[in-house]
Amino acid sequence: MTDKERGPRERMVFSAAQLIRRDGVAATGMRDVVAHARAPRGSLRHYFPGGKEQLVNEAVDWAGRYAAGRVARFLAGMPEPSPSRLFAAMAAQWIDEYGSAGFEAGGCPVAAATVDCSEAAESTREAAAAAFARWTAPVARALADMGVPAARAEPLATLMISALEGAILIARAERDVRALTTVTRELGPLLDAAATPRS
Amino acid sequence: MTDKERGPRERMVFSAAQLIRRDGVAATGMRDVVAHARAPRGSLRHYFPGGKEQLVNEAVDWAGRYAAGRVARFLAGMPEPSPSRLFAAMAAQWIDEYGSAGFEAGGCPVAAATVDCSEAAESTREAAAAAFARWTAPVARALADMGVPAARAEPLATLMISALEGAILIARAERDVRALTTVTRELGPLLDAAATPRS
DNA sequence: GCCTGTCTATGACAGTCGTCATACTAGAAC
DNA sequence: GTTCTAGTATGACGACTGTCATAGACAGGC
Numbered sequence: 001m002t003d004k005e006r007g008p009r010e011r012m013v014f015s016a017a018q019l020i021r022r023d024g025v026a027a028t029g030m031r032d033v034v035a036h037a038r039a040p041r042g043s044l045r046h047y048f049p050g051g052k053e054q055l056v057n058e059a060v061d062w063a064g065r066y067a068a069g070r071v072a073r074f075l076a077g078m079p080e081p082s083p084s085r086l087f088a089a090m091a092a093q094w095i096d097e098y099g100s101a102g103f104e105a106g107g108c109p110v111a112a113a114t115v116d117c118s119e120a121a122e123s124t125r126e127a128a129a130a131a132f133a134r135w136t137a138p139v140a141r142a143l144a145d146m147g148v149p150a151a152r153a154e155p156l157a158t159l160m161i162s163a164l165e166g167a168i169l170i171a172r173a174e175r176d177v178r179a180l181t182t183v184t185r186e187l188g189p190l191l192d193a194a195a196t197p198r199s
Numbered sequence: 200m201t202d203k204e205r206g207p208r209e210r211m212v213f214s215a216a217q218l219i220r221r222d223g224v225a226a227t228g229m230r231d232v233v234a235h236a237r238a239p240r241g242s243l244r245h246y247f248p249g250g251k252e253q254l255v256n257e258a259v260d261w262a263g264r265y266a267a268g269r270v271a272r273f274l275a276g277m278p279e280p281s282p283s284r285l286f287a288a289m290a291a292q293w294i295d296e297y298g299s300a301g302f303e304a305g306g307c308p309v310a311a312a313t314v315d316c317s318e319a320a321e322s323t324r325e326a327a328a329a330a331f332a333r334w335t336a337p338v339a340r341a342l343a344d345m346g347v348p349a350a351r352a353e354p355l356a357t358l359m360i361s362a363l364e365g366a367i368l369i370a371r372a373e374r375d376v377r378a379l380t381t382v383t384r385e386l387g388p389l390l391d392a393a394a395t396p397r398s
Numbered sequence: 399g400c401c402t403g404t405c406t407a408t409g410a411c412a413g414t415c416g417t418c419a420t421a422c423t424a425g426a427a428c
Numbered sequence: 429g430t431t432c433t434a435g436t437a438t439g440a441c442g443a444c445t446g447t448c449a450t451a452g453a454c455a456g457g458c
Contacts, residue, residue: 008405024315026225029445042406045448052446106318114372115314116223119305128372155381162365162382169364170357173313173327182354183361190389207435228415241436244418251416 009047011037016059022106025056025116025124056113057127063109064131071138083143083195084188087160091184094168095177103175107168110135136161147195156194163187208246210236215258221305224255224315224323255312256326262308263330270337282342282394283387286359290383293367294376302374306367309334335360346394355393362386 006014015037019028030052034041048054074089075081097105106112110131117124140157144150163183170179205213214236218227229251233240247253273288274280296304305311309330316323339356343349362382369378 022318024223024225026223027315027319030447031445040406042408046405104318107314110372111310111368112314114368115306115311116226118371119221119303120226125372125374129374132369132372152385155385158366158369158378158381159362159385162369162378163358163362164365165368166361166364166366167357169310169313170331170361172317173309173324173331175324175328179357179361182357186351186354186358186389190386229417230415239436241422241438242434245435 008037008039008043012039012044012047012055013058013062015039016055017063017109018105020056020059020112021063021109022104024112030055053121053123056117056121057124060110060113060124060127060131064127064134067110067131067135068138071135071142075138075142081142081146083146083148083156083191086139086142087164087187087191088184090160090164091167091180094164094171095180095184098171098177098180103172107172108165111165111169132161143191143195149194152194156191160187160191207236207238207242211238211243211246211254212257212261214238215254216262216308217304219255219258219311220262220308221303223311229254252320252322255316255320256323259309259312259323259326259330263326263333266309266330266334267337270334270341274337274341280341280345282345282347282355282390285338285341286363286386286390287383289359289363290366290379293363293370294379294383297370297376297379302371306371307364310364310368331360342390342394348393351393355390359386359390 012033016028016033019032019036030044031041033039033055034044044055048058050057070093071086071090074086078085078089110128113124114128118128119125136154136157139160140154143156144153148156164180167179167183171177211232215227215232218231218235229243230240232238232254233243243254247257249256269292270285270289273285277284277288309327312323313327317327318324335353335356338359339353342355343352347355363379366378366382370376
């Protein structure tokens with residue numbers, strides 16, 4: 001999560017994602033991004049000739065890849081994986097961050113890009129859709145591996161991500177992780193039941 | 200849904216909600232709002248001395264009340280109400296709009312305000328939290344009336360709204376109602392099962 | 399040496415934003 | 429009539445925004 005000697009270009013994408021998830025796309029200026037990334041402003045045009053739209057799209061793309069990577073790591077570190085445990089791990093990432101660092105860091109950058117750019121920048125909308133897809137895929141694959149029938153793996157993965165994104169929204173508004181813990185508790189049994197069709 | 204001889208003040212709040220849910224808060228200018236509402240720009244300061252923040256807060260408030268009102272009307276028009284049918288009706292409102300009018304109108308204004316203002320305007324964050332609460336309350340009450348145990352009524356209502364908000368996000372990004380129909384189908388059985396603890 | 403390409407630095411551009419100051423109209427109160 | 433108030437109209441202000449033009453730094457190739 002730290003800078004760790006990445007190039008200026010990568011730092012800018014990373015900083016853009018952080019600022020977007022906190023303030024939204026429109027409220028995030030390119031000058032803010034370079035300042036946050038401690039990157040030279042003169043390089044903005046050089047690395048992102050497509051302007052702000054390109055920078056935002058790459059930030060969304062980065063966020064989608066990051067989310068997918070987290071899912072893989074959750075699964076790798078799980079001795080006895082189950083659908084409810086996977087969902088709990090995904091939600092716990094947010095519960096833990098809000099609990100330890102507060103709500104200042106904001107929500108999901110993909111959600112922010114969807115809200116701010118869906119009707120204005122077609123390419124950003126596509127980037128957000130791609131990010132959601134890249135995030136859903138490993139979840140669905142994991143569910144299938146856990147015994148969820150193939151036909152229900154992807155729908156359930158969509159349900160998981162929908163509930164998580166919505167709970168993040170409510171948690172931010174309430175400044176309380178209640179919504180996140182609630183959906184974890186209420187959705188878990190349903191998910192596990194789908195993994196064992198015959199009991 | 201039409202203007203129908205409301206006063207200029209109310210029209211501005213209504214227009215603000217419409218523009219916010221489409222473009223986000225930051226991208227919605229006050230000049231856009233008065234133009235969309237065909238209201239006199241000179242009245243902006245008069246009706247909303249608190250500036251943009253007040254206008255946004257009232258739009259969020261209006262959206263919360265509107266959502267709560269819709270829930271009541273769904274229930275009133277339902278011969279044999281059940282949790283799954285209520286959720287299906289809530290989701291169908293979005294599925295129908297996206298199917299008939301396209302995605303141009305945008306998503307949920309409360310979600311947009313949460314994403315854009317949570318870390319910048321405390322009062323708007325509170326307005327969003329209040330809107331979610333006002334929306335959740337009638338849903339929870341309806342669930343309790345349908346036989347859901349009191350302790351689970353509100354958590355399930357939160358789950359319903361979380362899943363709905365998340366599915367709206369995904370549907371907008373994908374320009375496809377798939378996510379909305381999916382959560383409706385997958386969440387229904389769980390909701391109805393909670394209404395009949397003993398079968 | 400020179401040349402070339404990548405990267406950086408800086409300032410200016412035109413546009414938009416929310417806000418505010420000022421002045422005008424209409425109508426009711428008395 | 430006058431006075432007061434709600435509502436409207438208009439223009440300007442400073443502070444941004446994203447974009448762009450221009451120039452400089454600094455390497456590697458030859």
